[in-house]
Amino acid sequence: MLSALPRPRRFDVLIALAGLLGGLLLWGLGLGSRAADEPVVVWPGRWPILVPLAVMAGCELLRRTAPRQALLVATVAVFVDLLTQGNLVTVVMFTDVIYASVLYGPPAAARRVPRVTGIMSVAGMVVPYAMWRVPEALLIGVAVGVVAFAPAATGLIVRNHRDAAEAARLAAERTALLAEMDRVQAVTAERARMARELHDMVANHLSAIAIHSTAALSLDEPATTRQALGVIRENSVAGLAEMRRLIGILRDGSGDGEPAATPTLDGLDALVASARSNGLDVSLDVSLDGDAPAGVPAPVELAAYRIVQESLTNALKHAGPGRVFVVLRAGEGALSLTVTSPCGGHDGPRAPGSGAGLVGMRERATLLRGTLRAGAEDSPDGKVWAVRATLPTVEGDPA
Known part of the structure; x- marks a missing residue:
């Protein structure tokens, strides 16, 4: 049974050793708590004093590792000490065992011990006074x-303060953890936003450069080569300007919103004109109700512009011969856009694709609580690739 008890702490060993040596010192000097002829002394003499003293020192070894067992044994030891001439150090160590039982014991014991000892204190005053009717009885x-x-x-006061400090520490750790999670999420969201911007701004120009440079290398026609080089130069300059704008955003560190030169729906005509100069046959049909685009929020305008831009880039890389249709409709709290292009039969050179464009378009729509679908569809003119997006322009989900 004793081997099952946990190993005592070093500080507890020092307390027990100090108590035992102090008690032995008082015992050696013949200083007892009571005279040998007092009525309560059942075991007079000096040697019986050492038994409760040694037991109480042993309880001090268990004051932190086994506080309940230490309190039970110490209570018996202090009663035995009352039947001898007594030792003041035994009583002092008993007070420390009670203190430790409340501070280190289970929560139920920490609440129960003060109540029991309080009742005992009140009873120790009331009962003797009722029996003897003398004020000295209250001293018991x-x-x-x-x-x-x-x-x-x-011990209860110290334990409450300790528990409050521990609760505050845990709350601070949770707050720090939540702050770190928010920071990581903010950094991730900002990286995703900058990745979308970088892809949408540069991919269109680089795709046109790749296609026309391939055409210039594969065709031995000076006129075609000169035309392709003109398109390449135009897209290189435009892409470089877009890159400089993005670098300016990063250097300013202004991640709170989009830059002042954010593309809007008014720039769709120029975007379509650029696509036509790259060789696409594009038709633009825009129908905006009321005061739109003034009534369309800036984030929705940017998302719509980027979705159209990426759709035209994909059409330039993958669409077959035929016309590409871009249709925008605004009204009833939402902006809807559709971009359709012929599927298959692409005879010209192709630019490689990574699939990041579709991911970016879906992310833009999702961030605005909108929807986006992209895939092959049947139409009267044959198989087409359609990109359909619905972006809410008012607070709340779109109808």
């Missing part, structure tokens, strides 16, 4: 309160 309850209730109450 005072002694019980000093020896038992006071250390128990002190």
